[in-house]
Amino acid sequence: MRRVKLDRIDRRILRDLQDDGRMTNVELARRAGISAPPCLRRVRALEEAHYIRGYHADINPEALGFGVTVFAQVGLTSQAEADLRKFEDLVGSWPLVRECHMLAGETDFLLKIVAEDWDSYQRFLTTQLTSAPNVNHVKSALAIRTAKQLPGVPIDVDAKDHHREE
Secondary structure (H helix, E strand, C coil): CCEEEECHHHHHHHHHHHHCCCCCHHHHHHHHCCCHHHHHHHHHHHHHCCCCCCCCCCCCCHHHCCCEEEEEEEEECCCCHHHHHHHHHHHHCCCCEEEEEECCCCCCEEEEEEECCHHHHHHHHHHHHCCCCCEEEEEEEECCCCCCCCCCCCCCCCCCCEEEEC
């Protein structure tokens, strides 16, 4: 494994790309205070080291007719590793489920689900989620509004240099 050292320039690149993944390499380099070729090399190194997992567009769900966001707390009957993986694989096949987090505590999984409306969520709930193997209970919470939604993590450009084993 290679060692990757994150310096101030790398953290600046990460922060700027996290804020705007479509930023040109020339603009990214200008903001980082370096020329374009080394900036591109740094971005590729950050991708290879898995600091950057990918790029995506932030789509407005309501513009595409998805007016309901629900957070579902799912409890399973069995928490054996094989059963957890089977549930995760099944959840991966459901397009309405946008996020799936395994939790410690009473709830085994927290799912973020988008649906066109409450009725379509209820259809998903009854025909797929609650009828899935090993699902013991589901507690749904309808999101009323979103006050904050930021991608990624807070990146302190001025933090001490950090090493990561690759």
